[in-house]
Every structure is written in structure tokens, then in C-alpha cells.
Amino acid sequence: MNFASLVEAVPSDNRPIILPGAANWMQGRTLFGGASAALALVAARKAMPDLPPFRGAQVGFVAPVGENLAFSVSMVRQGRNVTQVRSDIACDGKLALTALMLFGDEREPNAVHPAGKADPWPGPPEEAEDVRRDGTPTGFFTDNLDIRRAQEETGKGVPIVRRWVRLREREGLDPVVQAVVLGDAMPPGSMRAMRRQGPFSSINWSFNVLDPQARTRDGWFLTEAASDHADHGYSSERLRLWNADGEQILAGMQAAAIFG
16 A cells, blocks of 8 residues: 555544554564654644644654554644644654644744765666565565665675665655655664664654655655764664765754664
8 A cells, every 4th residue: 555545544543443454564573763753744734734844753652652542643833934733643642743843934044054966876766786686575664665776885894774765656646645654664774783683673763854835756766874983772863865866865863772
């Protein structure tokens, strides 16, 4: 099931729902982080349709997000330009995700400093190698994505994971929602520093939206997860997203639990 179907199922109030097709977007026992954060954004916009452009969020992944959900949206503060909204997701009656979301009207800029382009540049997505050459389904949410290689390194090494990604079915889906979905779609960079195979899980995610329209070409985004520090069962990760021309769209930071 495409992600637009999940978006359509999100109500504008707090009545409980059964999310259709949730099984297709799972990572283990939970909707993966990008999907659940994007649905929290959708819930905020539906509950408060006059919000300014989305600028960023602080997301706490509290517990697994399944299919029996209820959304709760509340105003934290509405200023002259900036609006802060809390958007929560409960699963089976218990809090599963909480997000403080920032929306802000555009103002005349006083400081101008464009983010640097993707470096090293892996070349355009159209020329990149498909990660799954045989197209065999995996049974995970990644079956909904086109994924292409964006780095030469494989296996153990520097803890950075870079991939070109896009949603296979994205018609009618807001580009900003697409960017949030894909911003937490890749495994943590610390995966490449793990001594042995084991599971991992996002704990939180704080990010800023640099282009509130999330403009790109043919749905492609370059995503990067890079570990700044991994020890004691946790990793501090930098999560970044660029468009198909190498212009940065999202800048974020995340804590990941590393098991095994």
C-alpha cells in the first residue's frame, strides 16, 4: 500500500483508527521512524489546516507504533510568525510517539548563509547503481522505496551510510511529507562499526527543514546517516537529506540504540 493511503487514513480529530496497510511500512514491531514522524506531521496539519510552513521538529520515539492508533494534536504557542504544536501518537491506548513541531511564516532575511552542497558528490541518482539488483522483496518497509548506491565503501569501515532514495508510489503526496519519510529511512551509520550483527532502533530525532517546499527531481533524495560517537549501546547520529541537485533539504540529529 502506498504512503498516500496512510496519509488519507489520518483523522482530523482524536478518534482511534486502524491504520490500513501498516504492515507494509514496519521495521520489526513498529512503523519505521520516518513514517511515524510524517504521520504526526500530517495529523498536525489536518487538525490545524491554517498552520504556516513546516520548519522542524523534535521527535521522541517512545514505544512501537502499530496499526491501532489515535492522534492527539494541541497548540503549544502561536506567536506572530512562529507556531509550536505538539503532535502525539498513541498505540493500543499508550503513548508511542511525541513530537514538538515548529511552523513559521517566511520573513525578510537578515542573515543569509546557504547550506553547503552534498560533498563528496556521488553523481546524479539517474546514474547510480540499484542496491537491489534482482528486485527480490524483503518483507520490510524498504520494499516501498527505490534505493541506489551513493558511496563506494561497503562492509565495515567509516560509520557513514549514504543512499539515493525515493518512494516508489508518491503521486499526490506532499514533497515535505516525502522528505520526512525518507529522512529517517536508512540504518544508522554506526551499522558499519558494529562488531557483530544485531538490531538497532531510533530513540529520538531532531531536525530542521531548510527548504520548506522540499523541492527535488523525480522524487529523489540523497540521505546520509553518520555516527559521531558510538559506545555503551548507543550512537549519536547526524541525519542529512539533499535533493537530486545536491542542495540540502533537512539537517538533523538522532540517538539510536544499538543492540546485540
